[in-house]
Amino acid sequence: MARSPATPTPKLAKPVHTPNPGLSEAPVAFDHGRAPMFAPVSGPRLTPEEAPAAPADWVPHRPDRPTNKKRVPFRLETKYQPAGDQPAAIAELVAQADEGDREQVLLGVTGSGKTFTMAKVIEQTQRPALILAHNKTLAAQLYSEFKAFFPDNAVEYFVSYYDYYQPEAYVPRTDTYIEKDSSINEQIDRMRHAATRAILERDDVIVVASVSCIYGIGSVETYTAMTFNLKVGDQIDEAKLRADLIALQYKRNDLHFERGMFRKRGDTLEIFPVHLEDRAWRISLFGDEIEAIDEFDPLTGKKTNALDEVTVYAASHYVTPRPTLNQAITGIKAELKETLDWMVENGKLLEAQRLEQRTRFDLEMMEATGSCAGIENYSRWLTGRAP
Numbered sequence: 001m002a003r004s005p006a007t008p009t010p011k012l013a014k015p016v017h018t019p020n021p022g023l024s025e026a027p028v029a030f031d032h033g034r035a036p037m038f039a040p041v042s043g044p045r046l047t048p049e050e051a052p053a054a055p056a057d058w059v060p061h062r063p064d065r066p067t068n069k070k071r072v073p074f075r076l077e078t079k080y081q082p083a084g085d086q087p088a089a090i091a092e093l094v095a096q097a098d099e100g101d102r103e104q105v106l107l108g109v110t111g112s113g114k115t116f117t118m119a120k121v122i123e124q125t126q127r128p129a130l131i132l133a134h135n136k137t138l139a140a141q142l143y144s145e146f147k148a149f150f151p152d153n154a155v156e157y158f159v160s161y162y163d164y165y166q167p168e169a170y171v172p173r174t175d176t177y178i179e180k181d182s183s184i185n186e187q188i189d190r191m192r193h194a195a196t197r198a199i200l201e202r203d204d205v206i207v208v209a210s211v212s213c214i215y216g217i218g219s220v221e222t223y224t225a226m227t228f229n230l231k232v233g234d235q236i237d238e239a240k241l242r243a244d245l246i247a248l249q250y251k252r253n254d255l256h257f258e259r260g261m262f263r264k265r266g267d268t269l270e271i272f273p274v275h276l277e278d279r280a281w282r283i284s285l286f287g288d289e290i291e292a293i294d295e296f297d298p299l300t301g302k303k304t305n306a307l308d309e310v311t312v313y314a315a316s317h318y319v320t321p322r323p324t325l326n327q328a329i330t331g332i333k334a335e336l337k338e339t340l341d342w343m344v345e346n347g348k349l350l351e352a353q354r355l356e357q358r359t360r361f362d363l364e365m366m367e368a369t370g371s372c373a374g375i376e377n378y379s380r381w382l383t384g385r386a387p
Contacts, residue, residue, distance in 0.1 A: 071202070071203045071204065072152060072153060072202070072204045073126060073204065074122055074123045074126055074150060074153055074204055075123065075150070075152055075153070076119050076120060076122075076123040076149050076150065077148075077149065077150070077151055077152075078116070078119075078148075078149060080116060082116075082117070082120060086113060086116070086117050086120075089106060089117055090117055090120045090121055090124070093106065093117075093121045094121055094124045094125055097121070097125050097127075098125070106118070115142065115145050115146070115149075116149075118131075119146065119149045119150070122150075122206065128199075128203060128204065128205045128206065128207075129205075129206045129207070130207050130209060130213070131146070131206065131207065131208045131209065132209055132210070132211065132213070133208065133209070133210055134210070134211070135210065136159050136160070136210055139157065139159050139208050139209065139210050140157070142208045143155065143157045143208040146206050146208060150206060153204040153205070153206065154198040154202050154204055154205045154206070155205075155206045155208070156191065156194055156195035156198050156199075156205065156206070156207045156208070157188075157191045157195065157207075157208055157209075158191070158192050158195040158207050158208070158209040158210075158212065158213050159188060159192075159209060159210040159212050160188075160210060160212040161184050161185050161188040161189045161192060162182055162183065162184060162185070163183040163184070163185045164181075164182060164183040165180075165181075165182045165183075166178070166180060166181040166182065167180055168180040175350075177354070180374065186259065187277075189274075190259060190274060190275060190276070190277055192317075193274045193275040193313070193317075194275040194276075195207050195209075196217070196223075196275075196313075196317065197275050197313055200220070200224060200313075201311070216379060216383070217317040217318070217376075218317050218318050218319075218320075218376075218379060218382065218383065219382070219383040219384075222319075222320055222321055222324050222382070222383070223313075223314060223317065223319065225321050226247065226248055226313075226314050226319050226320075226321055227311055227312060227313050227314070228244060228311075228312055229309060229310070229311050229312075230283060230290060230293060230309065230310050230311075230312065231290065231293075231308065231309040232290050232291070232292060232293055232307075232308050232309070233289065233290060234289070234290045235288050235289055236285075236288060236289075236290060237288065238269065238285060238288070241269065241283075242262070242264070242269070244312075245262050245271065245312070247319075247322075247370060248312065248313075248314040248315055248316075248319055249314060249315040249316040249319050249370070249371060250262050250271070250315050251315075252264070257270065257272060257280070257298055258272060258298075259272050259273075259274055259276070259277075260272065260274045260315040267284065267285050267286070268282055268283060268284050268285065269282075269283040269285065270282050270283070270296075270298075271283065271312065272298060273312065273313070274313070274314075274315045275313065278297060278298070278299070279295050279296070279297065279298070279304060280295070280296055280297075280298040281293060281294070281295060281296075281307070281310055282294045282295075282296050282303075292306065293306070293307040293308070293309070293310055294306055294307065295307055316371065318371065318375045318376055318379075318382070319370070319371065320370065320371075320375075320382050322370070324382060325366060325370060325382070327381075328366075328378060328381035328382045329363055329366060329367060331381045332359070332363060332378060332381050333363065335381075336355075336356065336359050336360075339355065340352050340355065340356055343355070362374070362375075362378070
């Protein structure tokens with residue numbers, strides 16, 4: 001019997017709970033949906049008690065939650081077998097998980113085969129897994145290892161997609177406002193979308209993530225409400241299809257074809273989904289009927305596969321259905337008015353003017369395009385959460 005790639009072996013230990021009285025159950029530091037309350041102004045921010053309440057008759061628009069379609073059993077592929085303390089640790093972890101124990105700790109020195117042990121646990125429990133790492137380097141290492149262990153399953157990578165991030169700031173002494181500036185890694189953004197799609201469509205999912213996954217990316221109900229299917233033989237209105245793609249934040253570009261774009265060529269419409277890297281979809285139309293759906297290489301144009309049906313997801317996690325967006329805009333305007341009145345009463349005229357200017361610009365962008373820069377700051381209204 002071959003040993004696992006580790007020399008020492010991990011051991012199982014009971015978790016030790018250390019309560020922290022300084023943290024509440026829902027830390028306010030993680031709530032990014034307080035705009036325009038958290039706009040960059042000088043002076044004190046409003047507390048939750050001072051924040052204006054939502055209108056009494058306001059009910060958030062929440063579409064039905066989707067159901068997973070595809071199920072493939074977890075199957076571990078490796079030449080190694082559990083050895084040493086690993087079989088006992090695996091058996092105990094699996095037994096306690098089956099009994100409903102929500103908290104267990106696996107202890108082991110570096111190189112003791114903890115990753116292999118957890119892979120065996122996932123295979124035996126047949127449950128999807130979220131694996132958290134404390135930095136991107138370790139997350140990438142774990143992702144490559146689990147990807148090798150489970151080649152037939154959906155192993156995805158979800159970390160922060162910022163290469164560079166400069167938060168917005170205001171310097172009262174010089175009356176200087178510094179706008180937010182950031183650089184997004186397109187490859188990581190693609191992998192985040194692939195992870196989201198896998199979670200919504202499949203049950204055999206392992207997501208390796210950094211602490212970035214604790215921050216919300218919008219409502220799953222509103223996100224999936226914006227998706228649509230294209231199937232060979234369907235009757236469609238091509239103009240409506242293009243409008244639907246634009247509503248999903250896809251951009252039309254007939255010359256420069258890249259991820260998150262679509263283009264029209266004769267009787268075909270080509271879509272480059274945000275979760276794919278080197279493949280795109282070609283929708284061939286005969287009148288108003290979908291004649292064929294082909295997967296092709298966007299660089300060479302060569303067909304790689306024929307498809308019967310595809311599901312088009314949004315190009316942004318913060319895309320919002322129009323009913324939800326209209327409700328959110330109404331609520332944001334009401335909150336803005338109350339906030340401005342409070343600022344004027346307290347003599348914060350400069351801050352009120354700056355807040356009104358920036359927020360009304362965002363509202364105009366949302367009304368016209370369905371999105372705006374920094375739309376995640378309005379997530380409380382978009383998802384219907386309490387202040």
